[in-house]
Amino acid sequence: MMRKPKLGQHFLVDQTAQRAIVDALGDISARTVIEIGPGHGAITTILAARCRRLIAIEVDVALAAELRFRMRAESHVEIVEADVLEVDLGALVPAGESADVVGNLPYYITSPILMRLFAAGARGLLARAVVMMQREVADRLSAEPGCREYGLLSATTQIYARVERMFNLPPEAFSPPPEVFSSVLRLEFASRFRELGVDAVGFDTFLRACFAQKRKTLANNLLSAGHGSVRSYTADELREVWPGEVPPLARAESLALETLAALYRALRQSAE
Ligand code: SAM
16 A cells, blocks of 8 residues: 555554553543544554444545445444544543543644643543654643743643653654654543633633743733733733743743643732
């Protein structure tokens, strides 16, 4: 079969890693599992043997057909031929239940896939995900404030999920080998908006403004906000509520989510 590099087709051939990915989901004997990008089924066959129901979403017509044929005797396995970014994940989850997600992700759309998982997780439709991605992206997801890798993607991820690093894999674990190392992460979806005392839509937007330009201080990013749905703040507004423990020249990248949430709440209150 022709490989389609544009679809991020690097198939996992390391059998220990294939099993370790499924092991990381824990006991799935009573669970519905959604697999993103099953490809030739390296992980799919192991999942199918262990879970109650499996829904695998594959955009490549030929791969979806191959897998549907191979899985034809498995009545609990459904192959959905679709772009994962266009599928309503919620519609796949049985009413009143939550599902788990697994995927050796197509790396070219890692971030948009994650955003969809976070949204479904926040609606209680997903419980956990075990996902493989480029190692540098995994570094960003799991970075702590103050680290070089910490940024908007880290902050957003850590609001929606607890992140656990599982293991790294070299290019040789795949065929054909990608140019990058890969990492497997486990995400336990548990959004922190309530605990942080903020509303989801407003705080997501505020965070985008805080991290808008990496070279700018937090204050300067907020002063020059005001595009799209992000509102801008005046120097007076910021001075009035600026938390004492935050240095005036601090960058958002150095601050804990709790601190940014406190600033957001104070700005909201002063505007009321
Ligand atoms: N799971 C297989 C494995 O581990 O060997 C394949 C992983 S490969 C990195 C990514 C898979 O995602 C490919 O099968 C590719 O065709 C599929 N894919 C790419 N873009 C997709 C999209 N937008 N929606 C669904 N699947 C996609």
